[in-house]
Amino acid sequence: MSTVSETTHGSAVAITSPPSPDDGLTPAELAQKYGLSVSGARVGLGEYVRQLWGRRHFILAFSQAKLTAQYSQAKLGQLWQVATPLLNALVYFLIFGLLMGGRGGMGNDVYIPFLVTGVFVFTFTQTSALAGVRAISGNLGLVRALHFPRAALPISFSLQQLQQLLFSMIVLVMVLVGFGHYPSLSWVLIVPTLALQFVFNTGLAMVMARLGSKTPDLAQLMPFILRTWLYASGVMYSISDMLAKKNVPEWLDDVLLSNPASVYIDLMRYALMDDYSSSNLPPHVWLLALGWAALVGIGGFLYFWKAEEQYGRG
Amino acid sequence: MAEQTPEHTPTDLRPTVIADDVHIVYRVNGGTGGKGSATAALNRIVRGGRSPGVREVHAVRGVTFIAYRGESIGLIGSNGSGKSTLLKAVAGLLPAERGHVYTDGQPSLLGVNAALMNDLTGERNVILGGLAMGMTREQVRERYDDIVEFSGINEKGDFITLPMRTYSSGMAARLRFSIAAAKDHDVLMIDEALATGDRTFQRRSEARIRELRKDAGTVFLVSHNNKSIRDTCDRVLWLEKGELLMDGPTDEVIKAYEKEASR
Numbered sequence: 001m002s003t004v005s006e007t008t009h010g011s012a013v014a015i016t017s018p019p020s021p022d023d024g025l026t027p028a029e030l031a032q033k034y035g036l037s038v039s040g041a042r043v044g045l046g047e048y049v050r051q052l053w054g055r056r057h058f059i060l061a062f063s064q065a066k067l068t069a070q071y072s073q074a075k076l077g078q079l080w081q082v083a084t085p086l087l088n089a090l091v092y093f094l095i096f097g098l099l100m101g102g103r104g105g106m107g108n109d110v111y112i113p114f115l116v117t118g119v120f121v122f123t124f125t126q127t128s129a130l131a132g133v134r135a136i137s138g139n140l141g142l143v144r145a146l147h148f149p150r151a152a153l154p155i156s157f158s159l160q161q162l163q164q165l166l167f168s169m170i171v172l173v174m175v176l177v178g179f180g181h182y183p184s185l186s187w188v189l190i191v192p193t194l195a196l197q198f199v200f201n202t203g204l205a206m207v208m209a210r211l212g213s214k215t216p217d218l219a220q221l222m223p224f225i226l227r228t229w230l231y232a233s234g235v236m237y238s239i240s241d242m243l244a245k246k247n248v249p250e251w252l253d254d255v256l257l258s259n260p261a262s263v264y265i266d267l268m269r270y271a272l273m274d275d276y277s278s279s280n281l282p283p284h285v286w287l288l289a290l291g292w293a294a295l296v297g298i299g300g301f302l303y304f305w306k307a308e309e310q311y312g313r314g
Numbered sequence: 315m316a317e318q319t320p321e322h323t324p325t326d327l328r329p330t331v332i333a334d335d336v337h338i339v340y341r342v343n344g345g346t347g348g349k350g351s352a353t354a355a356l357n358r359i360v361r362g363g364r365s366p367g368v369r370e371v372h373a374v375r376g377v378t379f380i381a382y383r384g385e386s387i388g389l390i391g392s393n394g395s396g397k398s399t400l401l402k403a404v405a406g407l408l409p410a411e412r413g414h415v416y417t418d419g420q421p422s423l424l425g426v427n428a429a430l431m432n433d434l435t436g437e438r439n440v441i442l443g444g445l446a447m448g449m450t451r452e453q454v455r456e457r458y459d460d461i462v463e464f465s466g467i468n469e470k471g472d473f474i475t476l477p478m479r480t481y482s483s484g485m486a487a488r489l490r491f492s493i494a495a496a497k498d499h500d501v502l503m504i505d506e507a508l509a510t511g512d513r514t515f516q517r518r519s520e521a522r523i524r525e526l527r528k529d530a531g532t533v534f535l536v537s538h539n540n541k542s543i544r545d546t547c548d549r550v551l552w553l554e555k556g557e558l559l560m561d562g563p564t565d566e567v568i569k570a571y572e573k574e575a576s577r
Contacts, residue, residue, distance in 0.1 A: 027334035030380070031416035034329055039415040040406025058445035062429075065442050069433035072477065142429055144407050146446055147420060309409055 042309040045302075052149045059152050063160040081167040085123060089116045092236050102237035109179040113273055116175050118235035121265045124165045125201050126226050131157035132205030133212035133219050136311050143312035150311045151304055154205040162198050172272070181274050189271035196293040197264040203293075203300030210304050213311055233261040240280070257282040260292040330501055330532045331381040331404055331421065335413035338374040338396070338403050338556075373399040375556040376413070381501075386533040388547035388564065390540070390571055396556040397536045401503045404534070418531065421501035422447070432479040436467055436489055439478055443493035457496050464522070465492035466515065488515055495522050502526055503534040520545065540568055 025033065043051065052059075071080045092115055096102035103111040135154040136143060143150065177183075212218045234242075239262065243253050256262065267289060269276045282288065374396040381387055389397040402408040404415055405423045429446035430439045440461050444454035465488045467473045467481075478486055504523065523546060527533045537543050543550065543564065550567035552560040560567050 027332045027378070027380070027416070028414070030329060031332050031334075031414075034418065036329065036332060036416035036418050039404060039417040039421065040409055055445075055448070057451050058442075058448075061442050061445050065431055065434055065438060068438075069431045072433040142446075144402060145423060146429060147406065147422065148446070148448065312407055312409075 040309055042305075045305060048149055048151075048305055048308070052151055052155075055148050055152050058148065059156045059159065062152070063156045063163065066156070066160050067163055081164060082171050085120055085168040086171050088123065089119045092119055096236035102242075104238055104241045106238075110273070110275065113176050113179050113181055114238075114269060114276070115236055116172055117269050117272060118233075118265050120165065120168045120172055121197070121268045122230055122233060122235045122261055123168075124161055124197065125204070125261055125264070126230065127164070128158040128161045128201035128205045129208050129226060130219075130222055131161065132208030133222055135205060135209040136213035137216045137219070140312060150209075150308055151206060151301065154209040154304065155202055158198065158202040158205045161201065162194075165194075176272055181272060184274070186271050189267065193264060193267045193271060193289065196289045199293040199297035200260055200264070203296035203298070206300040206304035207296070210307050213307075229259075229261060232256060233259060233265065235261075235265065238280070254282065258288055260288075260296070263288045263292065328383040328418075328531075329380050330383050330418040331379075332416040333377055333379050333400075333404065333413070334416070336374055336377050336400070336403055336410050336415055337372070337412040338399055338408055339411040340371040340373055340399075342369045342371060373556055374403065374553075377553070377556075377558045378413075379551060379558065379561055381532050381534075383531045385549055386527055386535070386547045388543035388550040389534060389536045389553060390538075390543060390550060390568070391553035391559075392575075395553045397553050398505055399556075400553065401505060401534060401536060404501075405503060417501060419500040421503060422497070422499045423503045423505065430478065430490065430493075433477055435477055436462075436474040436481070439489070440474075440493055443490075444496065447494070447497050449497060461492050461496050464495075464518070465489045484512065491519055495519070495526060499526065499530045501532045501534075502530040503536075505536045540572065544568060 031037075042048075067081075068078075071077055074080055076083070093112065097111055097115065106114060132154050135157050136150065139153055142153075173183075208218070208222075233239075234256070239256050240253065243256070257266075263282070263285060266281050267285060270278060270281055377396075377400060389400065391397050399408065401423060403410055404417065405421045406415070406417070407423065429443050431442070434442070440458060441454055444457070444461075445451070449457075462468060462474055465485075467485060467489055473481065473485065478489070481489070520542070523533070523535075527546070533546070535543065535546055547564050550560075550562065550564050550571075551558060552567050552571055560570060
């Protein structure tokens with residue numbers, strides 16, 4: 001009555017095993033009988049999110065370890081976390097503030113906080129995208145040695161950048177206070193702004209990670225794309241002032257002001273600087289900030305998950 | 315019939331890993347035999363040559379086997395015969411080009427090398443490595459002392475608080491093995507791990523492997539050391555050029571392998 005009566009010994013692998021009821025089953029049938037699953041297959045979305053949540057401590061520990069390892073060989077050590085963005089801002093001040101007159105009508109007490117905020121906030125997105133490109137292709141050893149949801153890597157890298165930004169915020173606060181912008185109630189807006197930008201950056205890093213895993217050449221191309229984005233996002237000049245002087249259609253103004261980098265930069269300036277009024281913000285700025293975060297954050301995650309089983313090959 | 319569930323088969327032959335005609339192909343960028351110059355690359359792009367500079371390496375060619383619970387299986391073969399690649403496919407880390415690998419639960423490859431960072435202290439690496447293998451924070455904290463003690467890193471002073479880049483290669487290898495061996499596994503795969511450290515540590519790690527084997531369902535061991543294969547395995551797969559040459563009891567296969575090697 002049962003399948004146990006099978007007596008054929010068709011299987012080539014039965015050398016070491018005594019006759020058993022399983023002889024004669026194909027490997028696939030055998031796997032099904034004992035509830036074995038295909039190794040390395042992509043899991044469903046819900047299960048994937050659950051696994052990722054289970055790895056949250058690893059994601060955090062990995063990002064902190066990367067952050068610590070980054071400057072451990074330098075004599076000044078972790079001081080570079082703060083010195084690097086400051087030196088960056090200084091370079092932009094020399095070139096755009098003093099040499100090229102990007103400040104428009106702003107005095108030093110407005111322009112320097114304006115510039116430093118812009119540089120720090122843009123750097124957050126820029127480094128997340130750059131780290132994202134190499135998240136998989138630069139960690140193939142890890143991907144090929146251990147099992148974990150691969151999204152842990154881009155998330156971890158963008159978390160590392162968030163911690164780096166929090167270090168930069170110390171400098172930023174000193175600069176702001178130094179130029180007479182004292183803490184006020186509007187500083188609370190930093191929290192939602194950073195949260196939305198972090199979600200946006202993580203999604204961007206995941207998109208970049210998938211693209212970069214297939215096309216490592218992207219790492220060579222990215223600095224150019226990112227620099228173009230930097231110059232187009234009003235980091236070292238005011239977009240509206242600059243375009244008002246030229247005779248350009250209004251939609252170009254809107255497009256530039258609605259790009260995610262400049263949305264998050266403007267929100268941060270609005271939160272931190274006393275005299276940066278809401279007239280500098282594009283219409284529906286919070287909706288834009290939320291929309292970009294949702295679109296790129298969720299879209300990036302889905303896009304990354306779709307290729308989960310292919311990471312680490314070739 | 316109802317009472318004929320797999321658990322009740324007389325010899326308890328429960329398969330844990332089934333490899334069904336597995337093929338694995340690596341794609342390597344920049345491995346072409348042609349000229350590596352910029353003009354050559356441009357030429358390929360202009361002429362529309364498909365995916366320039368990509369070469370395929372067929373590392374495993376149609377391997378089929380079934381591993382059962384309680385078995386300890388050795389993998390032998392000359393360098394580059396596809397042993398490590400096959401293990402990675404079983405672990406689900408390298409996708410199979412053709413064929414399937416079915417497994418019971420999640421097989422783990424014994425190795426955390428890639429997760430560790432040389433610039434961090436041994437202490438932080440123990441924690442990071444444990445988390446990377448999927449242990450919880452509590453499990454890592456619980457086993458931390460055991461891991462450090464087993465590695466013997468602190469036998470010659472307080473080395474665990476120094477960055478790993480200051481360790482000798484033997485010390486680093488011992489710490490890596492200790493971290494990796496701290497976790498219990500269903501299907502455990504070990505890649506030449508027995509060769510690390512000095513004699514005392516080798517004996518200690520062999521004992522630990524036997525212990526892991528008791529808890530694990532199935533153990534795979536890749537090694538060039540026929541003695542450690544004889545000591546730990548009861549079945550051996552012999553791979554050559556990505557093909558399964560022989561599959562059988564340890565003595566039989568090793569004898570054939572040694573005869574072939576001494577020719």
